[in-house]
Amino acid sequence: MKRLGEVLTLAGLTGAGLTLWLGFTWAPSVTIEAFESPEAQKIFYWHVPSAWAAMLSFSLLFIGSTMWFFKRNQWAWRLHVASSEAGLATGLMCVVSGTIWGAAEWGIPWDWTDIRLNTFAMLTLLSLFLVLGRRSQPDGIETRDTFSTFGMYGFLLVPLTYFATRIWQIRHPGPVVGTSEGSLNSDMGLVLLIGAISFTILIIGHIISGMRLAHLELRFEDLTSKYEELI
Amino acid sequence: MAVLIKLEDLTVRRGRKEVLNGWNLNIDSAEVVVLSGENGCGKSTVIEAAAGLLNLENGSSKIQNQTIRDSEGRRGRTNFGLCLQNDCVMGDELVGEKLLDAAQANFDVKSLLDEWKLGHRINDKIAFLSGGQRRKIAVLSALVPAMISAQPIAVLLDEPDSGLDDDSIEILVQLLRDLAAGGHAILVTSHNQKIINAANRVISFPFSEKKQSPIIGTFNKLESKKSTTKNIGLRLNIRTMSGFANNGIAGLLVLGSMLAFVTPNQLGSEMLFAFILAPALAAGLNGDPIFKLLQENRAHAWWYVRKATPPNAFAHVFLGCGLLTILSSAIANHWDAIVILSGATLGLFTAIVVTILSHATLRLARPNAVMLRLLTPILILPWAILVSRLS
Numbered sequence: 001m002k003r004l005g006e007v008l009t010l011a012g013l014t015g016a017g018l019t020l021w022l023g024f025t026w027a028p029s030v031t032i033e034a035f036e037s038p039e040a041q042k043i044f045y046w047h048v049p050s051a052w053a054a055m056l057s058f059s060l061l062f063i064g065s066t067m068w069f070f071k072r073n074q075w076a077w078r079l080h081v082a083s084s085e086a087g088l089a090t091g092l093m094c095v096v097s098g099t100i101w102g103a104a105e106w107g108i109p110w111d112w113t114d115i116r117l118n119t120f121a122m123l124t125l126l127s128l129f130l131v132l133g134r135r136s137q138p139d140g141i142e143t144r145d146t147f148s149t150f151g152m153y154g155f156l157l158v159p160l161t162y163f164a165t166r167i168w169q170i171r172h173p174g175p176v177v178g179t180s181e182g183s184l185n186s187d188m189g190l191v192l193l194i195g196a197i198s199f200t201i202l203i204i205g206h207i208i209s210g211m212r213l214a215h216l217e218l219r220f221e222d223l224t225s226k227y228e229e230l231i
Numbered sequence: 232m233a234v235l236i237k238l239e240d241l242t243v244r245r246g247r248k249e250v251l252n253g254w255n256l257n258i259d260s261a262e263v264v265v266l267s268g269e270n271g272c273g274k275s276t277v278i279e280a281a282a283g284l285l286n287l288e289n290g291s292s293k294i295q296n297q298t299i300r301d302s303e304g305r306r307g308r309t310n311f312g313l314c315l316q317n318d319c320v321m322g323d324e325l326v327g328e329k330l331l332d333a334a335q336a337n338f339d340v341k342s343l344l345d346e347w348k349l350g351h352r353i354n355d356k357i358a359f360l361s362g363g364q365r366r367k368i369a370v371l372s373a374l375v376p377a378m379i380s381a382q383p384i385a386v387l388l389d390e391p392d393s394g395l396d397d398d399s400i401e402i403l404v405q406l407l408r409d410l411a412a413g414g415h416a417i418l419v420t421s422h423n424q425k426i427i428n429a430a431n432r433v434i435s436f437p438f439s440e441k442k443q444s445p446i447i448g449t450f451n452k453l454e455s456k457k458s459t460t461k462n463i464g465l466r467l468n469i470r471t472m473s474g475f476a477n478n479g480i481a482g483l484l485v486l487g488s489m490l491a492f493v494t495p496n497q498l499g500s501e502m503l504f505a506f507i508l509a510p511a512l513a514a515g516l517n518g519d520p521i522f523k524l525l526q527e528n529r530a531h532a533w534w535y536v537r538k539a540t541p542p543n544a545f546a547h548v549f550l551g552c553g554l555l556t557i558l559s560s561a562i563a564n565h566w567d568a569i570v571i572l573s574g575a576t577l578g579l580f581t582a583i584v585v586t587i588l589s590h591a592t593l594r595l596a597r598p599n600a601v602m603l604r605l606l607t608p609i610l611i612l613p614w615a616i617l618v619s620r621l622s
Contacts, residue, residue: 072288112611112612112614112615113612113615113616113618113619115612118608118609118611118612119609121608121609122606122608122609125605125606125608125609126605126606128605129601129602129603129605129606132602132605133592133600133601133602136597136600136601136602137595137596137597137600137601138246138596138597139246139247140244140245140246140247140596141244141245141246141247141286142245142246142594142595142596143595143596145286145594146591146592146594146595149591150591221247225247
């Protein structure tokens with residue numbers, strides 16, 4: 001199953017494409033008065049699954065960072081590397097789709113006083129910081145410990161982001177799934193479910209491929225060092 | 232003889248290599264131990280691990296019975312001398328002042344500097360010294376705590392002879408023996424034969440140990456009067472104007488840019504508070520003005536060993552952000568003590584967060600290459616919430 005990661009990534013991408021197609025062509029439009037821009041609401045089928053996938057990536061980033069820091073497991077560092085990249089990709093998908101919707105619905109793309117928007121953006125920036133920062137440093141225990149520390153402390157933002165709209169609903173809408181206040185009909189819910197499953201498969205595939213790639217990169221560096229010792 | 236330096240089962244990794252594996256070393260009072268060996272064999276790692284500057288995979292470092300660091304994450308501090316390969320001095324410190332800070336006591340600095348042919352530079356900035364002269368100050372900073380102490384303490388020296396002339400090495404060798412006569416325990420790394428000859432024990436890497444009988448010195452404690460070093464960061468900030476040049480200018484630039492497009496007395500309530508508090512936020516985003524000075528010659532490492540809180544100028548950041556808020560309040564013609572206090576507190580809070588993030592990256596091989604600014608946009612949130620609450 002050497003190609004498991006690639007297979008899952010492709011399956012996830014196909015599912016994400018199907019979600020978009022169903023969302024734009026099959027799922028019913030919202031007609032409720034609460035929306036200023038009902039057409040823009042369809043971004044929701046991309047925005048929510050990507051947010052879910054990003055949260056999953058950030059959780060895996062926390063596991064990878066913690067296991068590296070305390071147990072020094074090599075797989076944990078590879079998980080840290082792959083999940084920070086996955087978190088960056090899905091986080092950007094979520095932030096960009098959210099700002100497009102915000103511009104249409106609220107008239108402004110961003111609200112600096114909204115806790116949910118800012119903590120989620122911060123998580124995405126943390127992933128960018130980890131990805132770019134790691135590339136700027138030689139691999140070694142100091143690099144791994146430092147970035148793992150950021151990965152661990154950064155996780156504090158995950159529960160804060162999750163509960164933000166439940167505690168301080170400023171501008172970002174509250175939860176629509178699994179609550180009595182939800183306004184989803186069954187067709188909408190089905191498309192959203194397909195989206196969530198697709199993005200989960202996509203992110204798992206991406207992380208498996210990323211971990212394998214990180215393993216190969218580290219092996220290549222080891223071989224280079226051994227070669228340098230020989231010559 | 233009491234053991235003053237105790238390294239137990241040390242395992243240390245640096246980069247991708249395990250440099251020390253299960254390393255043990257005890258150094259008794261009145262003993263000089265020299266570590267020698269090829270470059271890269273791990274001598275400096277021993278010194279830095281003993282000083283508590285490295286994370287330990289296993290084992291512990293104790294100095295004067297105080298745990299300095301162990302693999303469980305426990306950390307502690309005690310009075311000992313330290314000189315690393317980097318000189319660990321800030322260029323803006325004055326020569327005499329640096330030695331007084333190292334001693335944490337008042338003593339006759341001039342006579343000591345005269346012995347080392349530096350008496351005429353006592354009031355000069357360290358930045359104006361030559362490399363060799365700067366090295367002398369770094370070495371003296373490590374030796375002074377032992378020279379003024381009647382109680383035996385530990386001294387850790389990493390290649391102290393590097394860059395020193397022959398006469399200075401002679402003085403150093405004699406001083407090492409004199410300090411040992413006073414009961415102090417000294418761990419030195421060196422390739423210099425004169426220093427090696429001054430040792431009671433020579434440990435060569437990978438590993439062999441040789442005992443010697445060096446000359447016996449005479450310890451004459453330097454007379455000193457206890458004093459605590461206070462406000463080092465504030466003193467440096469006043470001397471360098473770093474706070475004004477970094478934080479202050481950022482705040483003034485933001486204020487000036489806003490004034491190019493905004494007429495403050497026509498602003499609504501929310502925009503008015505955003506206008507008044509924005510310069511303090513911009514100033515705070517530059518962090519502690521002393522942080523950049525501490526990065527020079529790895530000075531932060533030396534201060535980390537001495538104090539839990541490194542020199543900083545947060546008090547000036549608070550005052551500066553307060554002044555910026557007063558200025559923007561004056562321009563907007565809106566006077567409110569709570570808003571001014573909020574601006575000062577916001578700037579201070581922002582600067583503290585930025586500084587903590589900056590300190591967290593200091594262990595990296597290239598701390599300046601990390602894009603820490605990516606993490607600072609979150610600091611707009613407290614500003615925005617404050618603006619929202621005030622209006």
